[in-house]
Amino acid sequence: MNALPYKAYEQLEPITKAQPLVTVIIPFLNEAEVLSTCHKRVCDALSILHQHCEIIYIDDGSQDSSWALVSQFTHRLHQVRSLRLSRNFGKEAAMSAGMKVASGRCVILLDADLQDPPEYIPDMVKAWVAGAQVVEMQRKERHGEGWVKRTTAHCFYRFMSYISDYPITENVGDFRLMDQKVVRVINTLPERTRFMKGLLAWPGFTRTILTFDRDPRLAGITKWNYPKLIHLALEGITSFSTKPLRWATMAGLVTSFIAFVMAMVILTKTLVWGDAVAGYPSTILIILFLGGIQLLSIGVLGEYVGRLFIESKQRPLYILMEDATMKPTFQSMGA
Ligand code: UDP
Ligand code: MG
Numbered sequence: 001m002n003a004l005p006y007k008a009y010e011q012l013e014p015i016t017k018a019q020p021l022v023t024v025i026i027p028f029l030n031e032a033e034v035l036s037t038c039h040k041r042v043c044d045a046l047s048i049l050h051q052h053c054e055i056i057y058i059d060d061g062s063q064d065s066s067w068a069l070v071s072q073f074t075h076r077l078h079q080v081r082s083l084r085l086s087r088n089f090g091k092e093a094a095m096s097a098g099m100k101v102a103s104g105r106c107v108i109l110l111d112a113d114l115q116d117p118p119e120y121i122p123d124m125v126k127a128w129v130a131g132a133q134v135v136e137m138q139r140k141e142r143h144g145e146g147w148v149k150r151t152t153a154h155c156f157y158r159f160m161s162y163i164s165d166y167p168i169t170e171n172v173g174d175f176r177l178m179d180q181k182v183v184r185v186i187n188t189l190p191e192r193t194r195f196m197k198g199l200l201a202w203p204g205f206t207r208t209i210l211t212f213d214r215d216p217r218l219a220g221i222t223k224w225n226y227p228k229l230i231h232l233a234l235e236g237i238t239s240f241s242t243k244p245l246r247w248a249t250m251a252g253l254v255t256s257f258i259a260f261v262m263a264m265v266i267l268t269k270t271l272v273w274g275d276a277v278a279g280y281p282s283t284i285l286i287i288l289f290l291g292g293i294q295l296l297s298i299g300v301l302g303e304y305v306g307r308l309f310i311e312s313k314q315r316p317l318y319i320l321m322e323d324a325t326m327k328p329t330f331q332s333m334g335a
Contacts, residue, residue: 020054020079022046022125023104027058027094028112032066033219038112039073039080045118046078049125052328053078056098057112061088071324084322091223092194093318095174099183107183109174114218116175123210124177132208134200135177136169139214156233160197163241168201169209176200192310192317195236238303245304248297255293259286 024042028035039055046053055078057070070082083097095109106128110116120137127135157170174196178186185203237244269275 018103020104021049021051021106022121023054023056023098023102023107024110024118024121025056025058025095025098025102025107026110026112027060027091027098028062028066028070029060029088029091029094029223030062030064030066031112031220032062032064032069034113034217035066035069037218038114038118039070041114042110042118042121043075043078045121048122054102054104055080056102057082058094058098059084060091060094061085067322071322074326075328077328079328080326082322082324082326083320084324086319086321089318091174092196095196096187096194097318097320100187102180102183105180106177107180108177111175113220115215116173117212117215120210120212127208127210128177128179130208131206132177133179133182133205134207136172136207136209137175138169138209138211139171139173140211152229156236160236160240163237163243164198164201165241166201166204168197169207172209173197174200175212179205181205191239192313192315193235193239193307194317195232195239198236198240234303238307242304244300248300251293252297255290 024046026038026042031038035057042055046055055073055075057073057080059067059070059082067082067084071084073080073082081101083101085094085097098109099107106125108121108124110118116137124135124137154170157168161168161170178200182203182205186199189199189202191199
């Protein structure tokens, strides 16, 4: 990556106090153990930029003392905003809430558990200053994650980029920087089922990929489990592609063709040689096979109808319960 001196940020005009250079969005759920360290490390990383920035914490329905903690966070130079959702709406909704209110010229999404090291923020901003409108952070190593999770994640990314109509970079999670322009486009996407990897990739724009080592969780436990991940995968597939419907149609066409050929063979054998039709096992096999294909196709169809049903209700993505904004302390002290 071409190295730009940090001074370059200061040459970005106009920079007003009203518009922060960077907004860092941090969604969290029950992360009381890590939030203080997270805040400190994010502030340290931002201080390298020597610019007024904004940090937005989104409490996605935490049951522990996380909210009491973040709503007290302040910084001398940066605005610290904490939003509290009325219940757990999921990380995707929490990130969307943050992006709606983010006022920075560029926006960074970050996990609270410090698996995405905030120390990369200056490099990401540097790439943005150099012209990239999206800076994707690609994981080199996934420390602290078992081979089962690594393999399933790899297969999922492969599958998604195969069925998607536009590229979704492999091993890039939510940790990324986006120009405010890109964020505004994403904010206009109205869907309720928010498969973020797909949504974030959808607008396009100029991209740069930086690689990083994903750290293990600092403390606490992951909020994901396999049923949740399978749900996410199905949501991703059905909200981003209609290819499975096409496959169901193709399976129907192929089986109909095979059935037609078999009917011709049996008819000819019976008419020409007078063979009695034998084969109870093959009949059962064919019935089961066709039954399976039919159920699968109905299931696929059902997934899409279910999505339509959820979308048609037009419910809000999240509900904001509290909003605590801490202006930079040097301002409130009249400095
Ligand atoms: N998170 C959230 N809402 C949820 C689940 C997770 O805001 O419903 C947050 C969580 O607190 C963390 C980030 O999303 O800051 C990533 O979650 P986690 O570390 O559990 O996922 P993993 O890194 O294991 O994929
Ligand atoms: Mg994590």
